[in-house]
Amino acid sequence: MGFTVRQLDLAILPPSSAPVRVLHFSDLHLTSYRKAELKFIASWIDLQPDLIISTGDHIASEKSIPLLLSALNPLLKIPGVYVFGSNDYYAPKFKNPIRYLLQDNGERIHGKDLPWDQLDRGLSSQGWVNLNTRKIKMDVKGISFEFRGTDDAHLEKDNYQLVAGKSLNSDIAVGVTHAPYARILNAMEDDGLDLIFAGHTHGGQIRLPWFGGSRSLTTNCDLPNWRSRGLTQSGNKTWLHVSAGLGSNPFTPFRLFSPKEVSLITLKALNQHQPSTQKVPSNEF
Secondary structure, three states: OOEEEEEEEEEEEOOOOOOEEEEEEOOOOEOOOOHHHHHHHHHHHHHOOOEEEEOOOOEOOOOHHHHHHHHHHHHHHOOEEEOOOHHHHEOOOOOOHHHHHOOOOOOOOOOOEOOHHHHHHHHHOOOOEEOOOEEEEEEEOOEEEEEEEOOOOOOOOOOHHHOOOOOOOOOEEEEEOOOOOHHHHHHHHHOOOOEEEEOOOHHHOEEEEEOOEEEEOOOOOOOOHHHOOEEEEOOOOOEEEEOOOOOOOOOOOOOEOOOEEEEEEEEEEOOOOOOOOOOOOOOEO
16 A cells, blocks of 8 residues: 555645645554665655644654654754654554454553653654643744644543643644644634644544545444545534554554555635635545
């Protein structure tokens, strides 16, 4: 299976704002032998992003850290933010794939500890910001962004109250989290955030053909399946973008109808008299 660049437009910025090209990647689950993935990561600089957002699960082995940092190096000079997922803290371990289709009982199966602090230092060395339980402001192309992030909810390391509160004095308020559990999405929506970025779902990883598209069987959290990848909105609430990511657990290295992807989302000015026309594809579940 090859790699896909998912390109989307979202009219969400203040009127007369310049477009902002956001590169969103997630769930690399990188091992040292995945040379094609490393080459694809290195090519992202050609997409000319203005802002980069990573929603975690970067690695599956400590040996992959220097390789990942080398591939990302040109991008580290561009404004960026990131959070961690469970596989930044722990190496993967074999588990029955059927578990993903069953109700989550809270049990987690981990491998050995990974040197996440080494990864953290490498990502932040040239200016990317660790958003795990942190709130910051950043100007990108003259637009004031407020970012707030949580640590991984799948490991119950999240504590949204540490970054909670209504957004003040920014043009756009953005939430960043690895696993899009309802408790985080609801809290961010209640605080009036404009847009949330997440990963974790792998787009369902195994999807079924469905009336011109495909349908996911699971999100591996309490996110509804119809929001398992891409840009969605529930009613007039906060926009959510979920990356299907590039990788998978090395012990279950298969994806079906869920291409390995990175997303390029162009944020555009919102016309004062017309809301965004971005719609949820009817063939996406």
